[in-house]
Amino acid sequence: MDYKDLANVIFPDVKDISYYEEKYPRRNLEEGAIVTRFAPSPTGFVHIGGLYQSVIAKKMANQTGGIFFLRIEDTDQKREVENGVSGIIEALKEFGMSPDEGMIDEVNEKGNYGPYKQSLRKEIYQAYAKYLIEKGCAYPCFCKSEELDEMRQKQEAAKERTGYYGVWSKCRHIPVNEQIEKIKNGEKYILRFKSQGNPEKKIKHHDVIKGNVDFPENDQDIVIIKSDGLPTYHFAHAVDDHLMGTTHVIRGDEWLSSVPLHLQLFQTLGFKAPKYAHIAPIMKEDNGAKRKLSKRKDPEAAVSYYAEVGIPELAVDEYLLNIANSNFEQWRKQNPDADMEEFELQLNKMSVSGALFDMVKLLDISKRVISKYTATEVYDKATSWASKYDENLKELLEKDKEYTLQVLGIERGNQKPRKDIAKWADLKENIIYLYDEEFFANPVSYEFQKINDKAEIAKIIETYITKHFNVEDDKETWFNKMKDLAEEFGYARETKEFKQNPENYKGHVGDISTVIRICLTGRANTPDMYEIMKVLGKESVIKRLRYAIK
């Protein structure tokens, strides 16, 4: 009885690995092309950190003429969620991170290296597990979980390293014929890797992001095939990334300490190891302590949150890119209109430690992104957001599309577009007063500022309406009339004049225009009033002004 017999008892029916080696030939890509992937569990939930990884992975693949693929890691049935795969695919799509290969919906996929869902690759893993058994590099372990727990407790009590290794790995030393006998007797078992590592020795590893990291060699006989016949993450990672031709494993840095194990796995399987790029997580400050953005505690951890509040996907992508390479913002400043794709991301410039998530900065980026949109783009994007999250806004926008486009076009498209909308959820408050029905239906109470004498205000307004106001005026004329009005009431035509000789005036043109602004809009702060009057039109302007002083 030898390893070969053992292997045949355990996996009588699986194919030889040569079958898979031929079925999935090396990819024929140019030198330097990066093949990488996003490999989430199908929980239906995409964490901002997952998006972050995808942004980086996709960018690296695109930049080098490589491939970015999506692999679903569903080897833990306990975590299975209904429609978990499509949720991920949809999210990636929204953020422009659709993969080149992999799952395209709940059941279908594209690409020649599939299946891209691990539960469908069971016999592939088993073939390689069989290969390891034959080589004497893997063995069945009959320990029960209670035994394992007990062992761990002993180790802890003795202040020894925990785990299945060295003298603790009792099943490792069971003779082959006994192993076969136990299996034939129906004893339950799982498969473990027979580690050849020596923790006294160090391995040198160069991580693309973290740089040089030295670890003790791995000597843990980790589980490779679980009792349900599915592989553990570690084993699946080695087999899949080998077969799928992954050149760079870009993943969260919680995996960094598994590198010695993974390297060992690749080596004993006879695979060429990929390069590793371990990404620091996005953190959040919590009572003075730092922790990863948490799915349970932090709404902004979910990628869906950004859609809900109406932050454009592009803004989120750019923010993430900015965390990845801080020189992105310099590049953006020099190339304000360039596509994000043109920026060249460098993995080795990434920070080795986790950045605190900065919503304020994201919103700042978002303001810039939105300020660049045309009125039509704002209309389309805002309407699509509103149709999901704000029916009232949707109605408002759609009631008179032409009018809305004018409203959205105020101070837009020029050299210095307004940067006052950070997210679609802010839009309604920003424009609602420009709609007459809303304006008259919900009169806001406001306070006049410098000029607050009712009679004086009425006189100013009446004079403006009868003597000066004309929607046909060009901006300069309009502006001069405002100054004329100021002068008539004893206010300086120019702010500067007033500042130089305040004793000569009751105030300056700004005080007069503020009166009109407040009467017209109910607000002290608005975009350019000339443009607003143009959009409102003659009738509305007069109606509003009269209404205010009646």
Add this chain to the structure above:
RNA sequence: GGCCCCGUGGUCAAGCGGUUAAGACAUCGCCCUUUCACGGCGGAGACAUGGGUUCGAUUCCCGUCGGGGUCACCA
């Protein structure tokens, strides 16, 4: 606790033996402006700490402190 990683302004970060220690966001002031937003200019604000090494350390080494990760039949 063992192992590993990290510690530059409030935040993100350049710099990596000799710098007036960049820049962005936030903040404050001024300018621009009929208001606001934008934009422009300027201010305040940092090398965790103690020892070395060195002519000279933010940069190199060690300790301390602080932060993070990891030690599953989860990924």
